[in-house]
Amino acid sequence: MSETNLEQFREVTPAGRFTLQNSAMLKVSLNDDQAQARLGSMVAYQGDVRFEHQSGGLGRFFKKAVSGEGVKLMTATGRGDLFLAHNKEKIMILELENERMTVNGENILAFEPGIDWDIHRVEGAGSLAGGLFNVVLQGTGKVAVTSDGEPVLLDTGTPTFADPDSAIAWSGGVRTTIRSDVSFKTFTGRGSGESFQLGFEGQGWVLIQPSEGPVVPPHSHGGEGGGVGGTIGSLFGD
Secondary structure, three states: OOHHHHHHHOOOOOOOOEEEEEOOEEEEEEEEEEEEEEOOOEEEEEEEEEEEEEOOOHHHHHHHHHHOOOOOEEEEEEEEEEEEOOOOOEEEEEEEEEEEEEEOHHHEEEEOOOEEEEEEEOOOOOOHHHOOEEEEEEEEEEEEEEEOOOOEEEEOOOOEEEOOOOEEEEEOOOEEEEEEEOOHHHHHOOOOOOEEEEEEEOOOEEEEOOOOOOOOOOOOOOOOOOHHHHHHHHOOOO
16 A cells, blocks of 8 residues: 555644544653553553553542443653544544643543542432533643543533433533423333433533443343442452
8 A cells, every 4th residue: 555545644743731633533742751641542652651540549539439430541641742542533632721621520531730539429319320520620731531422512501401421511600400200211221220300500511422322231240249339349440
């Protein structure tokens, strides 16, 4: 094959630490520094790059264990280029300037070292789905998030409701609530119990993907252990 035919796939010249190689691949340029990335999102790297699983500290570890939610992160350090992707999903780069943003853990791809993170429970979630937890990011820097399809940005000045798996991220000043109901999904078996929506109120925005997340296969009670013990074990898997 002639090299001319391959030119369209050449690497994109870096424009800072985060550069979109294409709509579904992020290039992270490391210059003797580091970045946080979703565990398992690395598809390639060049240079001297090292990886370390980031549990996020004891407090965050137990929040993840109890909730069964959260996100597994790795720290990439060194000098070189790191290429990240997740299930061919569309990647967007958002920038925080001494701001706070909440992200669905399933949609985080990477963020710069100037940003701190923690796991918070959505107010009003109670015992629904064991409590509803999301990742709160705060500081200054870039955040790469993924979307299953082309997302839409909604203004939350008007009360807005979304499927919890469809909400990618929302701004720091937005208040969240839970609205519970019985819907068609409850009877078709897609959900695992009570159906509910995530509500957003206040001046700000929420980013919505045109997907309700992956379809979860029926849970088997045999084989691997469930509960908190099974969750703790899964935190250190792929």
